[in-house]
Amino acid sequence: MYEFHQKVLFKHCDPAGIVFFPRYYEMVNDCVEAFFADVLDWPFEAMHQKGAVPTRAIETEFLAPSRHGDALVLEMRIVALGRTSCAYTLTARCDGAPRFTHRATLVNVTADGRPTAWPTPVAVTLAQWKDLP
Numbered sequence: 608m609y610e611f612h613q614k615v616l617f618k619h620c621d622p623a624g625i626v627f628f629p630r631y632y633e634m635v636n637d638c639v640e641a642f643f644a645d646v647l648d649w650p651f652e653a654m655h656q657k658g659a660v661p662t663r664a665i666e667t668e669f670l671a672p673s674r675h676g677d678a679l680v681l682e683m684r685i686v687a688l689g690r691t692s693c694a695y696t697l698t699a700r701c702d703g704a705p706r707f708t709h710r711a712t713l714v715n716v717t718a719d720g721r722p723t724a725w726p727t728p729v730a731v732t733l734a735q736w737k738d739l740p
């Protein structure tokens with residue numbers, strides 16, 4: 608499991624005082640960006656020179672609201688790996704209690720947007736992470 612820590616900031620909250628869902632999606636993408644840099648050794652700034660990794664499928668359940676100052680921990684796991692795609696799940700918790708769960712599939716694409724096989728070192732590392740608790 609890969610952990611990403613995110614304190615809820617003023618900018619994340621709506622006038623009702625809770626995190627607005629697009630801000631959660633930005634936190635998710637920040638977690639994925641950190642995973643690519645820290646774990647895959649393939650930072651977005653390098654990856655985007657030759658292609659991209661757009662999201663093909665996405666599903667989120669919001670279980671309890673988060674508020675300014677909450678210390679969120681996003682727990683990311685690789686749950687499926689294909690030739691060009693991989694799926695991850697993410698559970699965000701505050702003090703151990705779940706706030707939202709998320710599952711998405713990313714597809715590795717060329718500069719002209721066509722699916723292409725993961726680079727071998729990336730595929731090897733994703734395979735090592737797949738199904739880790």
Ligand SMILES: CC(C)(COP(=O)(O)OP(=O)(O)OC[C@H]1O[C@@H](n2cnc3c(N)ncnc32)[C@H](O)[C@@H]1OP(=O)(O)O)[C@@H](O)C(=O)NCCC(=O)NCCSC(=O)c1cc(O)c2ccccc2c1O
Nearest residue numbers: 659660661662663664689690691692712714716720721722
């Ligand atoms: C993403 C596409 C280019 C895929 O093309 P196509 O639909 O033709 O895909 P294939 O049929 O060839 O399958 C490729 C691959 O995907 C798997 N797959 C297909 N459908 C699904 C599904 N419903 N659920 C799960 N998996 C699916 C299929 O099995 C194949 O896997 P293999 O491993 O077996 O090869 C095309 O669909 C497309 O361009 N879609 C639009 C993408 C988009 O606009 N997304 C939203 C905005 S972009 C975005 O959010 C985003 C951009 C980035 O640059 C990022 C960079 C880094 C991280 C995240 C990013 C990000 O989220």
